[in-house]
Amino acid sequence: MTKKKIGRQTVKLLNPPSILATYSIVGPKEGEGPLSNYFHHILQDDLYGEDSWEKAESKMLKEAVKSAVMEARLTLEDIDYLFAGDLLNQLMSSTFAARDLQIPYFGLFGACSTMAQALSLAAMMIDGGYGHHIIATTSSHFSSAERQFRFPLELGNQRPLTTQWTVTGAGAAVIAQRGKGPYITHITTGKVLDYGIIDANNMGAAMAPAAVDTIRAHFEDIGNSPDEYDLIITGDLGKIGRNIAGDLLRKEGINVEKKLKDCGVEIFDHDKQDTHAGGSGCGCSAVVFSGYLYKMLKEKRFNKILLVSTGALLSPTSIQQGESIPSIAHAVTIEGGLDG
Structure with a gap:
């Protein structure tokens, strides 16, 4: 029997899953950056019509999932599992989005590594024959992350030059048993x-x-x-x-x-x-x-x-x-x- 596990940490997928479609939503600052032409949707307001940054982040994730599914010409009922994660306590953004999406859900936390973690687990599930279509998705929001990990924005603290700017955005990918790649x-x-x-x-x-x-x-x-x-x-x-x-x-x-x-x-x-x-x-x-x-x-x-x-x-x-x-x-x- 051919083994899928090779070496200490790596898996070779014998029936490599296809990424049918993706969707990306970003905030205004990200939309002004050098990759702006590649994003699917750029927000004009990082509150996204909501009354808190946390709700806006959850909405981004939910809409990224729904739009990726539409790009793949599928429906939410076609999706077997949702692998999702974010930075907020108790995976607030992902869990509240999953509540509305009503897709069987695995909440993941790997901090900023979560997108590759989600892609990994979704691909292994597909390769193992446990589903036909799986969503991998993550989100973050500058303002919600600042509030949780650093200081209230209202304080206007000076940021050290070593700090990084938390991206406001959500990305979703539809992983499938069959497709034309990648x-x-x-x-x-x-x-x-x-x-x-x-x-x-x-x-x-x-x-x-x-x-x-x-x-x-x-x-x-x-x-x-x-x-x-x-x-x-x-x-x-x-x-x-x-x-x-x-x-x-x-x-x-x-x-x-x-x-x-x-x-x-x-x-x-x-x-x-x-x-x-x-x-x-x-x-x-x-x-x-x-x-x-x-x-x-x-x-x-x-x-x-x-x-x-x-x-x-x-x-x-x-x-x-x-x-x-x-x-x-x-x-x-x-x-x-x-x-x-």
């Missing part, structure tokens, strides 16, 4: 690492070692070369974390410098938009994948990418108690075709 072919599940970083305003430094560990494990398990990929893109290391990851990978003997990008760097124009170290949040890799990366794969401008969503597993309680920041990264190989 396909999810490999999954490398990360481990929780903690190098003692205690500064919640420098999450890129906390997450970079986890990204490096997962990327290294991916290539060790599969035995292939970074040269086979058009792009290796982390979720939200930002400028500081991305540079640290590049240095650590070089020390590991993994030369990906020309192919290593970061969603948090790509989504904003840092010179014009004053986002300091870059973007972050569950919605960061979700909207960059569901908007920009998916379209590049569909247009065959990329044939094979490695999406490595990164997450800082801190909480308001852990920070208040002086704990360091555990981090994780999950990697998903997505290919435009199955020829190689």
